[in-house]
Amino acid sequence: MRFIAEDAIPRLLEHLAGGGRTVWAPRVVRDSVNTVLFAPWSAGEPVETGAYTHLSAKAALLPPTERLFGFGYLQAAGEERIELEPEEPEESPVLFGARVCDARALAALDALFFPASGGFNDPGYAGRRSGLTVITLACTTCDSACFCSSFGKGPAETDGSDLILYPVANGFLAEPVTDAGSELVRLDLFQDSRLEKPELAVTARVETAGLREKFIDLFSDIDLWRQVSEKCLSCGFCAYACPACHCFNIFDEMSGDREGERCRSWDSCMFYSYTLETSGHNPRPEIAHRYRNRIGHKFSYFPANRGEILCTGCGRCIRGCPAGVDIREVIRTVQER
Amino acid sequence: MSMNDLIPAIKKVLEEVDVVLGWTRSPAAGVAVPARFHTPDEADGAIFDSTCIHNLAVHLPRLKNSKVGIVAKGCDARSIVQLIVEGEVSRDRIRVIGVPCPGVIDVKRAWRCYGFGKKIEDAGGRVHMEGRSVPREEILLHKCHQCRDQEPVIVDLAAGDVTSMTPPPPPDKSGIRERFAAMSITERREFWREQFSRCIRCYACREACPLCFCRDVCSMQTREPHWTGGQVNAIESEMAQQVRISHMAGRCTGCEECERACPVGIPLMLLLEEQNKIIEELFAYRAGASLEDKPPLLTYDINRDGGWR
Numbered sequence: 211m212r213f214i215a216e217d218a219i220p221r222l223l224e225h226l227a228g229g230g231r232t233v234w235a236p237r238v239v240r241d242s243v244n245t246v247l248f249a250p251w252s253a254g255e256p257v258e259t260g261a262y263t264h265l266s267a268k269a270a271l272l273p274p275t276e277r278l279f280g281f282g283y284l285q286a287a288g289e290e291r292i293e294l295e296p297e298e299p300e301e302s303p304v305l306f307g308a309r310v311c312d313a314r315a316l317a318a319l320d321a322l323f324f325p326a327s328g329g330f331n332d333p334g335y336a337g338r339r340s341g342l343t344v345i346t347l348a349c350t351t352c353d354s355a356c357f358c359s360s361f362g363k364g365p366a367e368t369d370g371s372d373l374i375l376y377p378v379a380n381g382f383l384a385e386p387v388t389d390a391g392s393e394l395v396r397l398d399l400f401q402d403s404r405l406e407k408p409e410l411a412v413t414a415r416v417e418t419a420g421l422r423e424k425f426i427d428l429f430s431d432i433d434l435w436r437q438v439s440e441k442c443l444s445c446g447f448c449a450y451a452c453p454a455c456h457c458f459n460i461f462d463e464m465s466g467d468r469e470g471e472r473c474r475s476w477d478s479c480m481f482y483s484y485t486l487e488t489s490g491h492n493p494r495p496e497i498a499h500r501y502r503n504r505i506g507h508k509f510s511y512f513p514a515n516r517g518e519i520l521c522t523g524c525g526r527c528i529r530g531c532p533a534g535v536d537i538r539e540v541i542r543t544v545q546e547r
Numbered sequence: 548m549s550m551n552d553l554i555p556a557i558k559k560v561l562e563e564v565d566v567v568l569g570w571t572r573s574p575a576a577g578v579a580v581p582a583r584f585h586t587p588d589e590a591d592g593a594i595f596d597s598t599c600i601h602n603l604a605v606h607l608p609r610l611k612n613s614k615v616g617i618v619a620k621g622c623d624a625r626s627i628v629q630l631i632v633e634g635e636v637s638r639d640r641i642r643v644i645g646v647p648c649p650g651v652i653d654v655k656r657a658w659r660c661y662g663f664g665k666k667i668e669d670a671g672g673r674v675h676m677e678g679r680s681v682p683r684e685e686i687l688l689h690k691c692h693q694c695r696d697q698e699p700v701i702v703d704l705a706a707g708d709v710t711s712m713t714p715p716p717p718p719d720k721s722g723i724r725e726r727f728a729a730m731s732i733t734e735r736r737e738f739w740r741e742q743f744s745r746c747i748r749c750y751a752c753r754e755a756c757p758l759c760f761c762r763d764v765c766s767m768q769t770r771e772p773h774w775t776g777g778q779v780n781a782i783e784s785e786m787a788q789q790v791r792i793s794h795m796a797g798r799c800t801g802c803e804e805c806e807r808a809c810p811v812g813i814p815l816m817l818l819l820e821e822q823n824k825i826i827e828e829l830f831a832y833r834a835g836a837s838l839e840d841k842p843p844l845l846t847y848d849i850n851r852d853g854g855w856r
Contacts, residue, residue: 239745239811239812240741241723241738241741241814242811242812242813242814243655243656243660243812244656244659245659245810245811247745247811262663264810264811265747265811274747274779275777275779275780353662353663353664353665354575354577354663354664355575355576355663355664440583441580441581441582443751443754443755444754444762445749445750445751445753445755445808446748446749446750446751447749447751447808447810450747450749450810451810459777461770461777463776463777463778473777473778475748475777475778475779476748476779478749481750481768482762482763483763483769497609528575529658532601532754532755532804532807533580533581533601533755534573534576534580534581534601536573536575536576538575539574
């Protein structure tokens with residue numbers, strides 16, 4: 211296998227950024243108490259390869275706000291017409307330091323936004339996704355929120371990654387998954403190594419088999435949904451931290467009254483406004499209705515419609531929930547009914 | 548305090564309410580998580596310790612149709628008082644179980660430094676984690692350092708011996724506060740631009756705030772009125788937060804829940820502490836300090852004070 215020394219990682223990132231591509235990497239945020247987030251990296255900046263990021267890497271593919279196009283009202287020959295200004299496609303980024311759970315979530319997003327995987331043709335997403343390079347850090351340790359073993363091959367998953375780095379003394383063993391990964395390990399930054407791959411973490415497991423049908427059976431049991439969501443405060447943190455949640459809102463913002471831009475921003479089904487209809491009616495008035503949708507979309511509707519579970523067991527929603535909601539306890543309660 | 552006091556108190560209150568808001572121990576995380584107790588059996592799982600950071604008063608306005616018991620630290624009791632003073636919660640439908648608080652640990656900070664779910668042991672004036680230990684005062688929430696509210700202002704049933712409380716340790720000298728205080732206005736502007744550039748507008752700050760009760764019709768999110776744009780960027784996020792914070796003038800009890808809830812670590816309390824200080828200096832008013840005090844910014848009377856001209 212090939213090996214890359216820890217101190218060669220910045221040179222690897224420089225190489226990747228060389229063609230003008232944006233390299234996203236985990237970084238400790240300045241002036242915050244050890245907040246680690248994926249962010250565009252520039253030369254000289256430190257990269258955090260040990261800690262978990264508090265938000266997923268999805269912003270690299272689905273920005274929190276994306277400008278879809280600009281528009282303006284023009285007067286021409288006594289007539290008013292609308293001029294559209296399309297967005298230039300962005301170059302595909304590099305995602306360095308994703309975890310297996312981040313990489314695996316790409317399959318779920320692809321199933322919706324990426325035509326090559328049977329999804330719709332979403333030009334913004336597809337443009338960033340088509341040439342995306344994902345360099346994943348394998349997990350040799352985990353914490354009590356991790357539960358990726360509940361899905362697929364757990365910590366040994368290779369789906370979504372181009373190259374997997376296994377932490378060993380003073381560096382990483384590099385195992386290519388795709389041609390793009392194989393090409394990278396041929397760089398001089400990597401050497402041959404006879405080291406053994408380290409033991410991977412053993413993460414918690416919750417039973418998700420049968421959840422798709424079970425959920426439908428329990429859909430009308432509103433008391434159950436009230437019970438499992440009673441702690442929830444109905445903020446959007448879990449959806450925004452999740453690598454697989456992808457709901458969005460589309461809106462126009464004007465500057466003055468002659469021109470503006472159409473934007474797409476992240477949205478969360480935990481918000482009251484998410485399903486609020488123009489009439490004032492809201493089909494999901496209670497937190498229980500909204501939390502039920504969160505579980506249903508992840509484990510029942512999306513698997514039925516697109517063939518993917520919208521959860522990879524990354525545990526971010528558990529680590530960061532201000533109210534202490536643990537989605538695993540909810541799954542267990544539902545399974546035990 | 549021992550659970551010998553708390554659990555019977557919850558059971559007693561359950562005789563006259565529908566539900567008691569308290570804490571239980573999280574199996575995954577080992578620390579306190581909010582819980583609702585409906586039956587005496589459920590109440591056997593109740594705990595109170597220095598990881599009970601949450602301000603459970605946030606649930607009171609959401610439980611308008613029930614009689615509710617609530618386990619409250621002194622600082623939480625101030626939020627309850629403020630909710631009553633503002634007419635959001637009616638005094639006669641709540642029962643407050645006051646608990647003596649030894650100061651609560653900044654669990655989020657501890658976990659972000661030592662790893663999520665690591666066992667936190669608070670013993671002998673030190674907090675032990677992962678084989679290391681720090682003096683308690685280094686890892687308490689900032690508000691605990693200047694705590695003036697050990698004794699809950701509103702109590703129906705006291706659980707535990709209020710006099711046995713540890714006196715608050717000396718004020719925190721956290722780096723960010725010192726640096727912020729030394730910044731010029733221009734530097735502060737730069738500072739906040741950078742801080743808000745990572746806001747994702749999840750509104751956890753708003754939802755965790757007991758006093759932020761507009762919630763579902765919040766101007767951070769509505770199109771009508773359209774005070775803030777929907778774009779997630781530093782300018783819109785800062786504007787949205789400024790609106791929230793100015794609405795907290797004379798209402799914020801300094802519980803720090805907004806800052807604790809923030810997933811990207813924006814130090815919102817720097818703004819709120821400053822504002823709370825100004826309100827106290829100008830009006831000699833602390834939100835939630837007494838059921839009799841009138842909130843200074845809620846005393847406007849259109850008949851007496853006149854309308855817009």
